[in-house]
Amino acid sequence: MFLDTQIDQLKYKIMNKTALVTGSNRGIGLATALTLAREGLKVFAGMRDPRSKSKDLLSFVSDESLAVEIVELDVDNEASVQRCFGVIGSSGEKVDVLINNAGIERRGSVEKCPISTFEQVMNTNYLGPIRCIQAALPAMKESGSGLIVNITSVAGKVATSPLAPYTASKFALEALSECLAQEVLPHGVKVAIIEPGIIATDMANNIARANYDPEYPQQKRMAAMFEESLKSPASTQIVADTITEIVVGKRGGLRHPVGPDAIPFLEWRESKSDSDWANWHNVTDEEWCKSLEKDFGMSVKLSD
Numbered sequence: 001m002f003l004d005t006q007i008d009q010l011k012y013k014i015m016n017k018t019a020l021v022t023g024s025n026r027g028i029g030l031a032t033a034l035t036l037a038r039e040g041l042k043v044f045a046g047m048r049d050p051r052s053k054s055k056d057l058l059s060f061v062s063d064e065s066l067a068v069e070i071v072e073l074d075v076d077n078e079a080s081v082q083r084c085f086g087v088i089g090s091s092g093e094k095v096d097v098l099i100n101n102a103g104i105e106r107r108g109s110v111e112k113c114p115i116s117t118f119e120q121v122m123n124t125n126y127l128g129p130i131r132c133i134q135a136a137l138p139a140m141k142e143s144g145s146g147l148i149v150n151i152t153s154v155a156g157k158v159a160t161s162p163l164a165p166y167t168a169s170k171f172a173l174e175a176l177s178e179c180l181a182q183e184v185l186p187h188g189v190k191v192a193i194i195e196p197g198i199i200a201t202d203m204a205n206n207i208a209r210a211n212y213d214p215e216y217p218q219q220k221r222m223a224a225m226f227e228e229s230l231k232s233p234a235s236t237q238i239v240a241d242t243i244t245e246i247v248v249g250k251r252g253g254l255r256h257p258v259g260p261d262a263i264p265f266l267e268w269r270e271s272k273s274d275s276d277w278a279n280w281h282n283v284t285d286e287e288w289c290k291s292l293e294k295d296f297g298m299s300v301k302l303s304d
Helices: 002-015 027-038 055-064 078-090 115-143 164-187 202-208 218-229 236-247 262-270 274-280 285-296
Strands: 018-021 042-047 068-072 097-100 146-151 189-196 255-258
Touching (some): 042 078, 078 115, 146 164, 164 189, 202 218, 255 262
Parallel strands (some): 018 097
16 A cells, blocks of 8 residues: 555655757657656647647657657757747646756868857757756746756767767767756755767667778778667657656666667776777778777778
């Protein structure tokens, strides 16, 4: 009887929570919005262009009668963020759970990648979450509770060429999240960092199919490694399930590596000195492939 009462109380607390998921039109965001709604939360699914990008989400919402409302949200734009939170507020809701998922991937050598590309990635992947956090925090602090989940990446701990624009933004979001956790703890607000490995998303597929600059062999190698990893794809549902466990209180802590390769990737990098890491990326293709198989158990073939 006591256990049943606890479960009923947990369900009541969850069903009275509202979540905002950014970048909900596909991939991890789509899976997360649906999973949270199935768990009983009211979900606002943010996306830049709901008219053209909401079809997949709407089909699930309709079939399952889920409490999901699609809202226009461009995290690059301060006015859009404020309008989105205004729409949520005018509906009588507040954001109890903020999932900062929206992100973009760009790649290239530091030498040749345009400054505008670095600015674009930072604007979406780093400043975008900050805009949403600043919009959500006042109400969370007033209520004395809240949860902010920032989706970074293993690339937020492991810097690998040619992903400098992307990995720099994720390193920055990792640092921001750690500072934020310190600041909001006295106000009853929790912070969680999700660090996915290689997940089967459009972003990962784009990296696997990338063209490369012959001057920088790391670009070809990264594409080949992603291509090999995606032969045994890790589903976005793995990430959505981890986020949901955090939201419902089944999982605590600040950092959460997610996916079958996430912890191995992190441990692999930690096993190498900085000099070893830089040198490893500049050995011959044959040495690189042999080392990757020996150190990480991944068989990668490089095409000419």
